[in-house]
Amino acid sequence: MKKLINDPRAVVNESVEGFGQAHADLVTVVPDPLYITRRDAPVKGKVGLVSGGGSGHEPLHAGFVGFGMLDAAVPGPVFTSPTPDAILPATMAVDGGAGVVQIVKNYTGDVLNFETAAELAQAEGVEVRTILVNDDVAVQDSLYTAGRRGVAGTVLVEKIAGAAAERGDDLDTVTAIGNRVNSNVRSMGVALSACIVPHAGQPSFDLEENEIEIGIGIHGEPGRHRIPMENADGITDRLLDPVLEDLGIASGEEVLLFVNGMGGTPQSELYIVYRRAAQVLAERGISVARSLVGNYITALEMQGCSITVLRLDSELKELWDAPVQTAAMRWGR
Amino acid sequence: MKKLINDPRAVVNESVEGFGQAHADLVTVVPDPLYITRRDAPVKGKVGLVSGGGSGHEPLHAGFVGFGMLDAAVPGPVFTSPTPDAILPATMAVDGGAGVVQIVKNYTGDVLNFETAAELAQAEGVEVRTILVNDDVAVQDSLYTAGRRGVAGTVLVEKIAGAAAERGDDLDTVTAIGNRVNSNVRSMGVALSACIVPHAGQPSFDLEENEIEIGIGIHGEPGRHRIPMENADGITDRLLDPVLEDLGIASGEEVLLFVNGMGGTPQSELYIVYRRAAQVLAERGISVARSLVGNYITALEMQGCSITVLRLDSELKELWDAPVQTAAMRWGR
Amino acid sequence: MGLDTAWAVAFLHAAALSMAEHRDELIALDRAIGDSDHGENMDRGFEAVVAKLGDTPPESPAAALKLTAMVLMSKVGGAAGPLYGTAFLRAATALGETADVGPDVLVSALQAALDGVVARGKAEAGDKTMVDAWIPAVAAARDAATAGEPAAAVLAAAASAAAAGAAATEPMLARKGRASYLGERSVGHRDPGAQSSALLLLAAAQAASQQDSHAGSPESPR
C-alpha cells in the first residue's frame, strides 16, 4: 500500500485539518469530536443542512460546506459512519432557529447514527428532519432488505436542498425539495479497480486484469456482478440503461446528467463516458439541460465512474443554478 | 490496461467532444484541427491567451478556457505537443485586435510547435508574445540542457495572466505579468505509481511496491531519483525544501501554496500534504495568503502530487482573486 | 455465586484483547462482503472502552456495561457501533442495581441485548447478521439456566451457541446491512458482526470461568 499518509488512524483528522487551513475563508473545523461548519454558521433564520458519513468520499461532504449548500459536514473514519457524539454538536452548531435537515445516505450505519443524533437534538429543542438518499439502481429496493444505497445523487440533493434553504424556504419545504430530488435521481457505478482502505492495507476486492465490477457502491464493496472489460461506450450503456429505466424518463423531458469519477480515473475518461451518455439521451429525445462531470463523490483512489440522471423541473433547475460557494462546487459568487 | 476509452487513437477527440458538450455554455470546440475557444471569442480589444500541449493533463488546458483565464486551448495527442496547424487557427480565432499571448510549457516539442505557429500568425498580421513556463526545480536549469520543465506553475500563470488580460492590460503588460508569475513560482513532484499512456498500453515506468519517484514531471517520465516509500510528512518535506530554496523565499513574505494531484491520488491525501506544507511554511515565518488543492494538472491516473509555491505581491493577489469562470476553476461569477 | 463487577471488567479487557487479536480476521470477513472496516471499528471501540475503564472504574456490572455502551456508540460508528451500543445499554438496564448477576438475570440481560439489536436493526433470523449469533446464544443460555446451571455455565453455553450461529451464517444470503447489496454473492462468507458477537460472548464466558476458578481460592481479589 502506497499512500500519502502518516498514521492510518490519523488520516481523517490530518486531512480535515489541512482542508480547514486551505479553506479557512469558507469553513471552520472543530477537531474533537470532528465536524466542519460553514464559516458564518449558524445563519440566523435559515434552515441548517447537515450531512456526513464515512470518510474516503472526498470532496463529499466537507467540500460542499458553504454558502448555498451544507452548513455542516460530519466525517467518520474511512468508510465508517460518524457517531452521534459528533453529529449532535454539528447539528446544534448550525441551527439558526429554523430547524435542521439531515441528509443521510441510506446505509444501516449512517441511518442509525444520524437517527440517534436527531433524537438527541430534538430532545435539546432543535427541530430535525431527515432526507434519506437512496439513488443506486444497482441495489434492489425492497422492504426486506437494507434498501438502495445512497450514492452520487447525494451531491445533487445537497446542492438543491442547500439552495432552497439559502433562499429562505422553511424546514418542511427544504425537506420536501430534497426528497423530490431523491425521488427523481438514479445512479449506477462501475469499478475498473478496487481501492485500498488505509487501515486495511489491501485492495477492497480482487479484480483480474481484464475484469470490471458493475454496480459498485462507494465503499470499495464488490458490485452486483463482474464482467470482462469492455470499451467506454459499452460500459456507459450498461450503467445508463438501468438508470433511465428505473427513472421511467420519457422523450421530451429535461435532465441533469452527472458523470462522477470514483477518484482514480482521469477526467478525460469521464468526458468520454459523458459523450456517450449524452449521445444515448439525445437519441431517446431526452434533453440534457444541465451537466456535472468530475470527482464529486469518490471511493478513495478507485478507478471507475458512476452515471447519475436527475429529472429536472423548472424549480429544480433554478435551485441548481443558484449561487454556491464551497471548496468543491462554486458558481455565481 | 483498463481504461474508460474506446479506440486509443480517438481518446483525445472523443474526450474533448464530451467536454465541449458538457460545457457548451463556456466553450466552443472546433474539431479539425482540434482546438477549444471560449464561447465569446474573440473578445474585442482584449489580449487573447492561448495555451496547449499534449493531452493527459486534464483539466489543463481546456478546463481553464473561459472568462478571466484562457481564450483558447490546443490539445495534442496524449503527452505529445499539438502541431502548428492547430495552434495557428486557435491563435487567429482569439485575436481581438490586441494581440495574442501564448503560454507554453518548456518542452522541446511544445516550444518548437508554438514557435512555428507564432511565426505563421505574425505573418498573418497577429502580434504574438510567448510566456515560457519553467517552474520545475527537479530539473537543473542550464544553457546546455533543455532547461527546466513547465509543470503546475502553468495553472497559476494562466489564471493570473488571464486576469490581467481580462482587466484590459495590453499585450506587453500581460506578457510581463505572466513572466513575473513564472519567475516567482517553483514546483516539485512525486509519483507513487506510474501512468499508462493509452497508445502504449503499459506503465510509463516500473516502480516496486515500496518505491517512489522523486522529481517526476507530468508525462509519466521517470523522475530524478527513486527512494523507498516514506510517510506523507517526509515526502512533503522532500518536495517543499528545494522549492523554497530555489525560490529564495524569506520569512515575512506571502505566498500561494498549491498542492496538485497527479490524477490518481485521493483528495484527502492532498490535504494531508497541504497540512504539512502549511506547517513548514508557518515555522519559517512565511505566510500562506492563498491556497489551491486538487487535480489541476495531471499525468493521467498517476498517483502522486506536486507542491508549488508562488511568491505573491499585492497585484498578483488581486489578479488571483479576480473573477474566473471556466470548467475547472471558477469564482466571483 | 453470580457475576460481579470484577467479572464485567475482566470481560471487557478480554473483549478488547480479542478484538485486537482478531482485528485482521474481522477485516478480512468484512472485506469479502462489506467494506473492510469491522475489525478496525471493533478494535478502536474496545481500545477506547479499556481506556475509559481505567479513567472511571465502574461500581457495578451494569455501570461497566453502560460505560461500554456509551463508548461504543461514540467510537465505533458504522452499523456495529449503534447496534452493539444498544445491546450493551439494554443489557445494563436489565441488570439493574445488582452486584451479583445470577443465571436468570443474566438470561434477561442477554435477551434484552438481542431485543435491542433487533429493535434498532430490524433484522430477522436468517438475514445474515449478528442477530444470527445472538438468537441461538440467548436460547442456549435460557436452556442452561432452566437446567439450573450457574452463570458461568450459562455464558459458556451462550458463547458456544453463538460460535455455531456465526458459522451458520456462511451459506445465508444477506438481507440486511452492507452485505445485502451483494445479493447472491454474499453466499459462502461468514458475517463479520456474527463473528465478533461470538468472540465477545466467548470473552464474557472466559472471564466468568476465571472468576469461578479464582472464587474458590483464598487469595481471590474479592
Place this chain on the structure above:
Amino acid sequence: MGLDTAWAVAFLHAAALSMAEHRDELIALDRAIGDSDHGENMDRGFEAVVAKLGDTPPESPAAALKLTAMVLMSKVGGAAGPLYGTAFLRAATALGETADVGPDVLVSALQAALDGVVARGKAEAGDKTMVDAWIPAVAAARDAATAGEPAAAVLAAAASAAAAGAAATEPMLARKGRASYLGERSVGHRDPGAQSSALLLLAAAQAASQQDSHAGSPESPR
C-alpha cells in the same frame, strides 16, 4: 543513374512500413527515457504521409519530401514533428527541381536535413539526440560520394553510419529533449529519435537499392 520520384515514393512507403513495424520498439525506447510516444508519433505521421501520397502523387523527389515535411509538421507533434519536418523541408529545398538525384546533390540534401535539425533543436554532437545519428550519416555519405560511389551506395553508407550512431547514443548522458530531465539516469538507453533516424535512412537506402536492381531489368516500372 540517380534517384527519381519513384524512389522517393518507394522510400516513403518503406519508411511508413518501418515505422509501423518498429512502433512498439520506439515506444519502448521512449518509455525508458521519455514519455512513451515516439513510436506512436512516427507511425501516425508516416501513415498520414502515405495517405497524402495517394491523394496527390508528387511530381519530383523534392515535391515528395516537401509533402512529407508538411504532413509530419501537422501530424507528428512533440519534438520529433518539427525536427523531422524541418529536416525534410530543408532536404527538399536542397534537391531543387532535379528529377534525378545524383550523389553530390544527395549529400547536400542530407547535410541540409542535419543543419535543419540543429538549427531548430540546438543540439550538439553527444547530446544524445537524433543529431547523433545524422552527423555520422552525413559524414559517411560525403565520404562515399567523394569516393565516387553512386547515390544508392551513398545512402547505404549513410544508413549504416546512422545505425552505428544510434547505437553509440546508449552510453551518452542526455542534454537535450525530454531525456535530459533524467540526468545520469538517461545513461544506458538508446535515444529513440536517433533510432528512428537510422530506420528512415535505412528505408531510403533500401528503396534506392531496389530501384538499382530494377533499373537493369526491362520490366522496370520506369
